[in-house]
Amino acid sequence: MSTTGLTREQIATQFPPTPKTQGMWKLAGSAFLNILLNPFNLGFSIALPIFMYLMFGVGQPYSALSVGNGNAAAQVLVSMGLFGVLLATASFGAAIALERVQGISRAYALTPLGAGPQIISRLVANLCVSAVLVTFTFVVGACTGAKMAFWTWVASALVIITMSLLSSAIGFACGFAIRSDSAFAACSGVLVLSAFGAGMTVPIEQMGEVIQSISPWTPLWGAARLSLLPLYGWEELSVGMIMSVVVWTGFFGLLAMWGLRRDTKR
Numbered sequence: 001m002s003t004t005g006l007t008r009e010q011i012a013t014q015f016p017p018t019p020k021t022q023g024m025w026k027l028a029g030s031a032f033l034n035i036l037l038n039p040f041n042l043g044f045s046i047a048l049p050i051f052m053y054l055m056f057g058v059g060q061p062y063s064a065l066s067v068g069n070g071n072a073a074a075q076v077l078v079s080m081g082l083f084g085v086l087l088a089t090a091s092f093g094a095a096i097a098l099e100r101v102q103g104i105s106r107a108y109a110l111t112p113l114g115a116g117p118q119i120i121s122r123l124v125a126n127l128c129v130s131a132v133l134v135t136f137t138f139v140v141g142a143c144t145g146a147k148m149a150f151w152t153w154v155a156s157a158l159v160i161i162t163m164s165l166l167s168s169a170i171g172f173a174c175g176f177a178i179r180s181d182s183a184f185a186a187c188s189g190v191l192v193l194s195a196f197g198a199g200m201t202v203p204i205e206q207m208g209e210v211i212q213s214i215s216p217w218t219p220l221w222g223a224a225r226l227s228l229l230p231l232y233g234w235e236e237l238s239v240g241m242i243m244s245v246v247v248w249t250g251f252f253g254l255l256a257m258w259g260l261r262r263d264t265k266r
Contacts, residue, residue, distance in 0.1 A: 024117040031125035035092060036132065042088075045129075046136050049084025052201075053077050053137070058144050068232040070148035075231060077141035079200045082160045082227045085133050086167040086220065087191055089126045093171020094183045096122045119260070123168055130164040131157075148231060155230035163223040166245055167191065169252035170219070176259020194220040216240065219248040 035041045057063060057076030065072045096119075134157045138146075148156070174187040195201060197211065197218035204215050215221055222244025229237055 024121045028121035028124040031122055032128045035129050045088035045133055049080040049137050050140050053080040069152040070231050074146040074148045077146040078156050078227055081134055081137040083195050083200050085130045085160050085164050089164040090167040090171035090187045090191055093168040094175040094187045098175045126164055126168045130161045134160050152230045159227050166249045169249050172256035173252040176256050194218045198224040200224045
């Protein structure tokens, strides 16, 4: 059909532009399945939190002690489950960023899918992967002595899954800022040091005064505290916990956006 003599309005009516979100959910599903069906991607992410939980939470003198809406084993389970999810989703986030840096954005440029929907689709995939990791970890915990009220299990899982948005932002930021395989090392370094600083492996109360004073300013402090609130009780919720997650997610998100724009300009 010839478009000669047609006005811009007539062309727009007869040939409407394809939405930039077209294919977003299909890409999210594909990314999720690629991670899920790759044993090397998922195996370590499942094994690490379970191994650490079995080491520190099962068969210990304190395991059966009552803690809030559960027991001490459940407390260890939640912390290790959170650590595993954060480590995995940050790694996946860095991998996605490196894909774009290494040229996959040129292939996406041939499709209607915009950069924003591409990132959103990968965030959705990360959330789904987080749900799988939490489910595996919590099932093992329930079978090995971790006890919580039913709604505490549900609320803890939902909080952990939500916190994966923070780790995804960390992964994106490292991937776009460093633009090489070193992004994975940087990403892991940020998470491991932040996890120790946030008291996810050793209670903050058992650390020195310097670490205790620094802890609230580390990237994972708010996430670590929020994940345990269903167990401890929501009355311990503070503005500082929420602000910690929001500010650090925003910081790494802005860093990732800066890197994404730099990648797009290339």
